[in-house]
Amino acid sequence: AQSVAQPEDQVNVAEGNPLTVKCTYSVSGNPYLFWYVQYPNRGLQFLLKYITGDNLVKGSYGFEAEFNKSQTSFHLKKPSALVSDSALYFCAVRLGAAGNKLTFGGGTRVLVKP
Amino acid sequence: GAVVSQHPSWVICKSGTSVKIECRSLDFQATTMFWYRQFPKQSLMLMATSNEGSKATYEQGVEKDKFLINHASLTLSTLTVTSAHPEDSSFYICSAPRGGINTEAFFGQGTRLTVV
Numbered sequence: 001a002q003s004v005a006q007p008e009d010q011v012n013v014a015e016g017n018p019l020t021v022k023c024t025y026s027v028s029g030n031p032y033l034f035w036y037v038q039y040p041n042r043g044l045q046f047l048l049k050y051i052t053g054d055n056l057v058k059g060s061y062g063f064e065a066e067f068n069k070s071q072t073s074f075h076l077k078k079p080s081a082l083v084s085d086s087a088l089y090f091c092a093v094r095l096g097a098a099g100n101k102l103t104f105g106g107g108t109r110v111l112v113k114p
Numbered sequence: 115g116a117v118v119s120q121h122p123s124w125v126i127c128k129s130g131t132s133v134k135i136e137c138r139s140l141d142f143q144a145t146t147m148f149w150y151r152q153f154p155k156q157s158l159m160l161m162a163t164s165n166e167g168s169k170a171t172y173e174q175g176v177e178k179d180k181f182l183i184n185h186a187s188l189t190l191s192t193l194t195v196t197s198a199h200p201e202d203s204s205f206y207i208c209s210a211p212r213g214g215i216n217t218e219a220f221f222g223q224g225t226r227l228t229v230v
Contacts, residue, residue: 034218043120043207043221044158051216090157100146100211102219106157 002027004093006105014113019081021108023074023091032094033074034102035065037087044090050074061085081112117141118210120222127198127229134194135225137164137208143188144210148219149181152205164191198229 003026013019025031032051036044048059050067058064065076074091091105119138127133137147145166150158162183163171170183180202182194191210195202205226209219 032216036221041123041205041224041226043118043224044209046218046220049218100219101148101160101163102209103160104157107155109155 002031002093002103004091004103004105006089006091006108008108009106010109010111012111012113013081015083016080019076019078019085019110019112021076021089021091021110023076023105024072025074025091025093026072027093033065033067034092034094035059035063035074035076036090036092038090038107039087047076047089081110083112083114086110086112117212118208118220118222120208120225122225123223124226125228127227129199129229130197132194132196133198133227134192135206135208135227137191137193137210137222139189139210139212139220142210142212144191144212145188147185147191147208147210149183149191149193150207150209152207152224154205158207161193166191195227198227200229203227203229 005024034049035047038044047063048057050057055067063078067074089108092102094102117140121136147164149161151161152158160173161176164183164185166185172178185191205224207224208222211219
């Protein structure tokens with residue numbers, strides 16, 4: 001079975017400071033990893049994905065994530081956070097053999113303070 | 115712009131009535147769509163996989179007679195909450211992958227259902 005863990009329920013950061021949202025995964029094969037962001041009462045917006053290739057993945061709105069196979073992690077990062085980055089962030093994993101079904105982490109609420 | 119459209123965005127209904135939620139892929143065909151349920155401040159729980167032209171696949175613990183799913187065309191899946199009760203109040207979200215397993219899924223805007 002595949003699973004995703006986001007150890008932090010909430011991350012607080014000052015505007016302009018680096019932002020990191022943690023994600024670890026557990027799968028029995030090669031993972032396909034995704035980050036999504038959700039604003040209040042909205043669906044999920046895709047940020048970035050790791051399928052194969054370079055471990056550092058760059059995505060939308062200045063976000064990036066690093067795939068670390070040995071630590072089974074896929075942490076989301078942004079060098080300089082904006083107040084508008086305040087939202088709910090979800091890490092998700094898809095096992096290739098399982099088709100398109102995504103398993104989500106519990107979500108991390110990010111609060112960027114001015 | 116949005117590639118997956120969900121309607122309505124919010125709905126209030128009386129206990130015992132049924133509510134239908136639509137999920138449309140706007141510029142691509144989706145043989146598979148997914149329906150999720152999200153409780154306040156919680157993650158998304160996959161309810162079922164909607165398959166065009168065949169029966170939906172429900173996750174364990176999800177009542178198929180309660181949550182009817184129809185995927186009659188390659189661009190439309192519907193979720194009908196039958197005989198709704200207050201405990202069915204939740205945020206429902208659909209998603210559709212636009213391509214193969216290497217591609218990301220696109221999500222609808224979500225539907226806030228309140229049963230009174």
